[in-house]
Amino acid sequence: xxxxxxxxxxxxxxxxxxxxxxxxxxxxxxxxxxxxxxxxxxxxxxxxxxxxxxxxxxxxxxxxxxxxxxxxxxxxxxxxxxxxxxxxxxxxxxxxxxxxxxxxxxxxxxxxxxxxxxxxxxxxxxxxxxxxxxxxxxxxxxxxxxxxxxxxxxxxxxxxxxxxxxxxxxxxxxxxxxxxxxxxxxxxxxxxxxxxxxxxxxxxxxxxxxxxxxxxxxxxxxxxxxxxxxxxxxxxxxxxxxxxxxxxxxxxxxxxxxxxxxxxxxxxxxxxxxxxxxxxxxxxxxxxxxxxxxxxxxxxxxxxxx
Amino acid sequence: xxxxxxxxxxxxxxxxxxxxxxxxxxxxxxxxxxxxxxxxxxxxxxxxxxxxxxxxxxxxxxxxxxxxxxxxxxxxxxxxxxxxxxxxxxxxxxxxxxxxxxxxxxxxxxxxxxxxxxxxxxxxxxxxxxxxxxxxxxxxxxxxxxxxxxxxxxxxxxxxxxxxxxxxxxxxxxxxxxxxxxxxxxxxxxxxxxxxxxxxxxxxxxxxxxxxxxxxxxxxxxxxxxxxxxxxxxxxxxxxxxxxxxxxxxxxxxxxxxxxxxxxxxxxxxxxxxxxxxxxxxxxxxxxxxxxxxxxxxxxxxxxxx
Numbered sequence: 001x002x003x004x005x006x007x008x009x010x011x012x013x014x015x016x017x018x019x020x021x022x023x024x025x026x027x028x029x030x031x032x033x034x035x036x037x038x039x040x041x042x043x044x045x046x047x048x049x050x051x052x053x054x055x056x057x058x059x060x061x062x063x064x065x066x067x068x069x070x071x072x073x074x075x076x077x078x079x080x081x082x083x084x085x086x087x088x089x090x091x092x093x094x095x096x097x098x099x100x101x102x103x104x105x106x107x108x109x110x111x112x113x114x115x116x117x118x119x120x121x122x123x124x125x126x127x128x129x130x131x132x133x134x135x136x137x138x139x140x141x142x143x144x145x146x147x148x149x150x151x152x153x154x155x156x157x158x159x160x161x162x163x164x165x166x167x168x169x170x171x172x173x174x175x176x177x178x179x180x181x182x183x184x185x186x187x188x189x190x191x192x193x194x195x196x197x198x199x200x201x202x203x204x205x206x207x208x209x210x211x212x213x214x215x216x217x218x219x220x221x222x223x224x225x226x227x228x229x230x231x232x233x234x235x236x237x238x239x240x241x242x243x244x245x246x247x248x249x250x251x252x253x254x255x256x257x258x259x260x261x262x263x264x265x266x267x268x269x270x271x272x273x274x275x276x277x278x279x280x281x282x283x284x285x286x287x288x289x290x291x292x293x294x295x296x297x298x299x300x301x302x303x304x305x306x
Numbered sequence: 307x308x309x310x311x312x313x314x315x316x317x318x319x320x321x322x323x324x325x326x327x328x329x330x331x332x333x334x335x336x337x338x339x340x341x342x343x344x345x346x347x348x349x350x351x352x353x354x355x356x357x358x359x360x361x362x363x364x365x366x367x368x369x370x371x372x373x374x375x376x377x378x379x380x381x382x383x384x385x386x387x388x389x390x391x392x393x394x395x396x397x398x399x400x401x402x403x404x405x406x407x408x409x410x411x412x413x414x415x416x417x418x419x420x421x422x423x424x425x426x427x428x429x430x431x432x433x434x435x436x437x438x439x440x441x442x443x444x445x446x447x448x449x450x451x452x453x454x455x456x457x458x459x460x461x462x463x464x465x466x467x468x469x470x471x472x473x474x475x476x477x478x479x480x481x482x483x484x485x486x487x488x489x490x491x492x493x494x495x496x497x498x499x500x501x502x503x504x505x506x507x508x509x510x511x512x513x514x515x516x517x518x519x520x521x522x523x524x525x526x527x528x529x530x531x532x533x534x535x536x537x538x539x540x541x542x543x544x545x546x547x548x549x550x551x552x553x554x555x556x557x558x559x560x561x562x563x564x565x566x567x568x569x570x571x572x573x574x575x576x577x578x579x580x581x582x583x584x585x586x587x588x589x590x591x592x593x594x595x596x597x598x599x600x601x602x603x604x605x606x607x608x609x610x611x612x
Contacts, residue, residue, distance in 0.1 A: 046437060046438040047439060049439070086396065087356050087396075089394075090392065090393075090394075097444070098441065108440065110441060128460060133350070133352040133353060138399065142456050146455070146456065149451065150448050150451065153451055154433060154434060154444070
């Protein structure tokens, strides 16, 4: 989403997360004018009849009408970003749909054709995620589906296509590639134009992690090697909807597997003459420690380069 | 829903409304063991990762584990009732789906076939309703659709059929008929076996009010006369999806129309010899006063009987 700050110079609506966190993140990405559902409810409490802002939410929310907007109809939303999990689905859904049905993003208006709302981006589209509960919990992907279905319902059959970042979208893997190249150059002085020969991609969700890695592998010159762990969404004994190259119990096992495979290839002479194993840095160690916890982060262990 | 208290003698899950209100209503209907989403979250906070009960909610919720249940798996839900608008869609949706996907209603279990959950009832199925905001707001019917769509999504395509009371379901109009007959007998001493010759049904929503009234009219010996008002969901200038017999500005206009039509028929000799106009009682007056407010109640003005 960071890369979209250059595209939208006006007002963007940012949804999700705890308190003011997502507004701050959006501003740090370079978005210039960031409003939240709380700002809209503060200006018109009737937007969400069953939502009452807490005192703290009310205080932290922007007072749009005091800032010079004569009415909410003066506010034009250029894009909607769902940055993090919504904390109030009913009011966030209502506000996203209001904007989607508006005349060109202008708040409190209604399009006659329902096809002129601004683009809506979700930071990922996993329908469920693995949390502390025994069974997976609904996540942002479910809300995304809900936005699309209810839009169709209330507009008498019009379609709404929202956008999602994150896995399995290829753009996410390309973004990771760019980050990885920058990191290899900055941290290890490796030429940043040369990609790692093998990227080990570890994840717990076949539909996003494995699917995206396999798709990236199919279109890349280098190898994207999918590893599925059993500590998250994927349940042992079931057949994953997308087949990983390897299934291991935990993230730590996945990292060990990647290292051992690289060492073995090196011994077998499969590596280029100047290949070297990179030392783990602090971030990597943190990731390995996280592997012991319940929510499994997806990490890339990248092997040597040619 | 009152009439279902005879069918479900065990534990029922009641969803929606402010605080403890819906539990109390369910108990007053005769349901014997009523649990709420708050009770489940109190027993296992991981059910809804982003929902925190307020101190008051925590205090008011039942402590199922202290009442003798060894674990939530000992609780078997016989039916789910969405009595009133949910105040927290994410956690209520999660809990309804958990029960729908369970082995026969047993909490915290998962069916292998996803076809053995208990029945789920919604007290109505209007997708939108007319509140203080200029544009209609999402209502319980939207949540019902969401429950069905997300169930399909997370079960890999299984269908969930929920039940809805309320308009346009014929059962609702039949229930209203029974209430009306009781009221005519108790209040005015009219023989309760004889239905009113004409029932004027006033509503703001073509898809529920007008649709149901016209369907009831088609199958009844007496006349169900649909009147649509312009103060709610229906917007002037649009073509209603279901055609009412009459469109008037407000509820008060609808009542006047019904009275005048009855008086005219009486003068023209269309009434039975013993027909009389019933005086308005307190309840009717309250309804007329409500007509001035934004949320339009649906009222029946019943004419004379044969």
